[in-house]
Amino acid sequence: MASKTNEPPVTTDHHVRWHAGIPASVVDAGHRIKDVLTYSSAYLVFIAMVEVLTVHLVLSLPLNPASVVVGLVTFAVYAGDRIADAEDDELSSPERSAFVTRHRRLLSMLTAGTYGLAIALSITGGPLALGITLLPGAFWILYASEWLPTLGSYFKRLKRILVVNSAIVALAWAIAVVGLPMAFAEASVTPLAGVVFVYLFVDTFVNTEIPNVRDVAADEAVGVSTIPVVFGIQRTRHVLYGLDLSLIAFVGAALASGVVSTPVAAAILLGLGYALVLAWFVGRSAAPGRLAIAGEAKHLVVFALLLVFTTGL
Amino acid sequence: MLASSSIAVLLLFGSVAIGSSAAILAWRNRPEPGASPLVWLLIGQSWWSTCIIFGLSAGDPAGVVRWTKAGWVGVMIVPVAWILFALEYTGRDQYITRRNVALLAVVPALTVVFAVTTPYHDALYIQQAGVAPDGTAVVEQGGLWYAVAAGYTYLLGVLGILPILGLLSSGATAFRGQSAALLVGILTPWTTNILYNLGVLSPVGIDPTPVAFAVSGVAYLGAIDRFRMFGANPAPTWRAKEFLFDHIHEGAIVVDGHDTIVEINRTGADILGIDADRALGASASSLLPLDDRLETDGGRDFLTIGTEATSQSYDVTATELTDRHGETLGHVLTLHNVTQYLQQQQRLRVLNRVLRHNIRTEANIIQGYAERTTGATAETITQRTMRIVEISEKGRDAIELFEDAVSDRDTVSLAALVDRSLDDAAEAFPGVAFEAEPPDADVVVPDALSVVVNNLIENAAAHNDGEQRRVRVGAAVDDGDARVWVADNGPGIDDYELNVLNAGTETALQHGSGLGLWLVKWGTELLGGSVSFEPNEPTGTVVTATIPLERVDRRSYAPRRR
Numbered sequence: 001m002a003s004k005t006n007e008p009p010v011t012t013d014h015h016v017r018w019h020a021g022i023p024a025s026v027v028d029a030g031h032r033i034k035d036v037l038t039y040s041s042a043y044l045v046f047i048a049m050v051e052v053l054t055v056h057l058v059l060s061l062p063l064n065p066a067s068v069v070v071g072l073v074t075f076a077v078y079a080g081d082r083i084a085d086a087e088d089d090e091l092s093s094p095e096r097s098a099f100v101t102r103h104r105r106l107l108s109m110l111t112a113g114t115y116g117l118a119i120a121l122s123i124t125g126g127p128l129a130l131g132i133t134l135l136p137g138a139f140w141i142l143y144a145s146e147w148l149p150t151l152g153s154y155f156k157r158l159k160r161i162l163v164v165n166s167a168i169v170a171l172a173w174a175i176a177v178v179g180l181p182m183a184f185a186e187a188s189v190t191p192l193a194g195v196v197f198v199y200l201f202v203d204t205f206v207n208t209e210i211p212n213v214r215d216v217a218a219d220e221a222v223g224v225s226t227i228p229v230v231f232g233i234q235r236t237r238h239v240l241y242g243l244d245l246s247l248i249a250f251v252g253a254a255l256a257s258g259v260v261s262t263p264v265a266a267a268i269l270l271g272l273g274y275a276l277v278l279a280w281f282v283g284r285s286a287a288p289g290r291l292a293i294a295g296e297a298k299h300l301v302v303f304a305l306l307l308v309f310t311t312g313l
Numbered sequence: 314m315l316a317s318s319s320i321a322v323l324l325l326f327g328s329v330a331i332g333s334s335a336a337i338l339a340w341r342n343r344p345e346p347g348a349s350p351l352v353w354l355l356i357g358q359s360w361w362s363t364c365i366i367f368g369l370s371a372g373d374p375a376g377v378v379r380w381t382k383a384g385w386v387g388v389m390i391v392p393v394a395w396i397l398f399a400l401e402y403t404g405r406d407q408y409i410t411r412r413n414v415a416l417l418a419v420v421p422a423l424t425v426v427f428a429v430t431t432p433y434h435d436a437l438y439i440q441q442a443g444v445a446p447d448g449t450a451v452v453e454q455g456g457l458w459y460a461v462a463a464g465y466t467y468l469l470g471v472l473g474i475l476p477i478l479g480l481l482s483s484g485a486t487a488f489r490g491q492s493a494a495l496l497v498g499i500l501t502p503w504t505t506n507i508l509y510n511l512g513v514l515s516p517v518g519i520d521p522t523p524v525a526f527a528v529s530g531v532a533y534l535g536a537i538d539r540f541r542m543f544g545a546n547p548a549p550t551w552r553a554k555e556f557l558f559d560h561i562h563e564g565a566i567v568v569d570g571h572d573t574i575v576e577i578n579r580t581g582a583d584i585l586g587i588d589a590d591r592a593l594g595a596s597a598s599s600l601l602p603l604d605d606r607l608e609t610d611g612g613r614d615f616l617t618i619g620t621e622a623t624s625q626s627y628d629v630t631a632t633e634l635t636d637r638h639g640e641t642l643g644h645v646l647t648l649h650n651v652t653q654y655l656q657q658q659q660r661l662r663v664l665n666r667v668l669r670h671n672i673r674t675e676a677n678i679i680q681g682y683a684e685r686t687t688g689a690t691a692e693t694i695t696q697r698t699m700r701i702v703e704i705s706e707k708g709r710d711a712i713e714l715f716e717d718a719v720s721d722r723d724t725v726s727l728a729a730l731v732d733r734s735l736d737d738a739a740e741a742f743p744g745v746a747f748e749a750e751p752p753d754a755d756v757v758v759p760d761a762l763s764v765v766v767n768n769l770i771e772n773a774a775a776h777n778d779g780e781q782r783r784v785r786v787g788a789a790v791d792d793g794d795a796r797v798w799v800a801d802n803g804p805g806i807d808d809y810e811l812n813v814l815n816a817g818t819e820t821a822l823q824h825g826s827g828l829g830l831w832l833v834k835w836g837t838e839l840l841g842g843s844v845s846f847e848p849n850e851p852t853g854t855v856v857t858a859t860i861p862l863e864r865v866d867r868r869s870y871a872p873r874r875r
Contacts, residue, residue, distance in 0.1 A: 076337075083341075108341065109334075109538060116334030119359075120326045123366050130363065137337075 331530030357390030750787030
């Protein structure tokens with residue numbers, strides 16, 4: 001999951017052609033649902049849940065409410081982030097900003113309700129599950145909200161600090177995605193769990209930096225230091241190559257040492273190959289929003305490969 | 314894992330979900346008044362519920378006791394957060410100082426310490442007391458400090474409710490809705506807790522108080538969303554009243570029914586030359602040399618403070634404060650500095666004497682010399698000196714008008730006023746036919762209105778040069794106003810004169826021909842009214858003076874003697 005994934009622009013003329021025979025009310029409802037899913041980043045909920053299921057599969061954990069809790073928290077945090085950044089997003093994502101501003105009250109209630117529900121559900125998993133569920137919210141307060149700067153001029157929103165901003169996002173989600181299903185299952189920490197955690201941490205970091213390439217101007221304008229803002233797009237691409245290649249080496253080493261099974265390593269490595277291809281497109285693609293979604297969709301690819309490799313589906 | 318699926322447990326989960334949601338919403342509304350304490354209140358509630366759920370799912374008695382102890386953190390956060398919320402939300406945040414918060418937190422902190430260290434003392438004991446029908450361990454809590462903590466919690470609960478109760482009768486629907494929702498939110502768990510502690514609610518293994526948080530969470534959500542608690546906030550109201558009281562230019566002193574000063578603003582303290590805090594509780598009579606004249610004659614009385622050279626005079630007004638039954642609670646005394654006014658009045662008196670006496674005397678002497686000669690020149694001198702006397706009388710009228718307007722006025726019947734003015738005019742202008750149109754209903758009007766009416770009639774009669782000079786004077790009362798109109802069949806008032814009048818001031822190049830119309834304008838304006846000019850048919854002008862009839866006599870201060 002990344003924090004700044006954006007949607008491709010909507011082409012109205014195209015829709016007029018294909019839905020000519022459908023009642024206007026149905027089309028309107030469809031547009032509204034699509035707007036909600038894209039502008040509130042609700043599609044990330046699905047990807048986050050798939051990530052948790054991937055952890056279930058890799059660590060052989062029984063199914064539990066962790067994926068639902070992570071899905072609810074993902075919606076709450078990302079949609080909450082959209083609300084907090086609605087004004088800043090006017091420059092980079094005017095349509096999303098307008099949508100969030102228009103539905104601010106509803107989104108605010110929805111995000112609060114979903115996080116509240118997630119917390120209540122997590123209690124069934126015990127104190128550790130509750131703590132992990134609270135973590136993304138706590139990190140978001142440190143990361144994006146204006147609370148930290150109110151403590152003094154020394155503090156500033158972590159979102160504005162180079163590397164820390166993406167690292168904190170990656171850390172929060174890696175802990176939640178790996179830790180929550182384990183906490184629900186009361187599973188102990190194993191080397192394999194450590195490998196999965198590192199993989200998801202680095203991978204989420206990469207996915208967070210991809211949309212930053214598109215948002216260079218907007219981030220610069222609001223004082224957010226990202227790798228593309230500080231080092232430029234070409235160097236960012238090199239950094240992403242480096243991270244993906246390091247991860248490939250890390251997974252290879254884990255495979256060689258027997259911590260990771262071959263099917264799991266194969267699925268992850270294929271996914272990282274996919275990530276390297278995406279990294280080549282960074283700064284070269286005419287549709288950076290779709291590139292960011294493609295980065296997130298890699299988790300679907302890895303999950304599908306895992307299903308094929310481990311269950312023979 | 315949790316085994317129980319009772320309604321109570323579901324409600325506990327609900328209270329956590331709703332409480333957490335409301336806490337997030339409140340967090341987003343910081344720094345709106347009350348938002349931060351409400352976050353803590355909801356965190357406390359949710360933590361309490363969470364600990365009970367963890368206790369139920371612990372599986373062993375030791376675990377139940379452990380989570381019951383941990384729950385005390387939430388238990389004691391709630392009352393402190395509630396009182397802080399109530400103070401901040403209603404605008405009384407000046408009481409929220411670090412020192413006060415620390416003092417408020419003493420009992421809760423000690424309670425948590427006693428709860429954690431419970432095996433080593435009996436001040437607050439937490440122990441297993443059996444097993445509920447569903448197999449969960451029943452925990453018994455008690456001890457001297459338990460009673461202290463419960464009493465402290467109820468006390469803060471009541472203290473927090475008091476300022477919010479006042480909003481129930483607010484004119485704003487949003488504030489009424491917010492306060493009602495807040496009261497439901499706090500009273501539901503508190504009532505449940507009282508009933509539980511009194512043994513009215515039979516224990517079923519868990520303290521039912523957190524279960525009631527499900528209701529209070531919904532109430533708080535309703536206050537936030539439905540009644541826009543952080544969108545329409547009553548906090549400024551309280552502060553605004555204080556600000557206005559402290560910053561008005563007039564001194565303000567509130568005395569109770571026993572003549573004791575219960576409130577005084579900065580200006581009031583400055584006027585009396587005392588410290589505001591020292592004045593509170595003192596007798597008003599000892600600080601203010603007021604006597605019963607204020608209540609008996611209703612006339613203007615001034616309070617003079619200071620030595621001869623630097624003395625300041627104040628107009629003291631007393632406004633009665635009554636309860637909803639009309640019983641007197643006390644008075645608000647306002648002290649308005651009238652030093653400049655009194656100085657102005659002294660100057661006017663000197664001018665009055667000059668206009669009334671000196672000019673007339675000098676004119677009489679001139680007339681005396683003129684009578685010693687004959688011819689057109691003597692005639693002109695006589696006419697012009699008469700004119701000087703008339704102008705001086707107008708000036709004197711103006712001075713009296715100003716004095717009357719700012720002092721307590723004599724009053725007169727409207728019908729009598731019109732009759733008297735017409736009688737005077739008939740005597741002064743025998744060649745003019747006067748007609749009267751008396752009012753249907755008679756009312757009392759300020760005597761100063763006679764200056765206006767006299768000048769209107771005089772203006773209509775004197776400047777009418779037609780063959781059959783007619784002046785019609787009428788009066789009416791409607792919509793709380795008294796109207797007097799004067800219609801004539803003369804040539805009409807020159808537009809130039811009216812333009813000067815409307816401009817409100819004169820210059821060396823643009824000025825009227827006399828004082829008559831100015832007296833009409835000033836007179837009506839000083840009485841709070843207005844004057845209008847309309848053309849009459851076929852010739853002439855209809856001038857209408859309208860003044861409001863509402864008059865409030867505020868001078869009725871009578872300190873109740875002890």
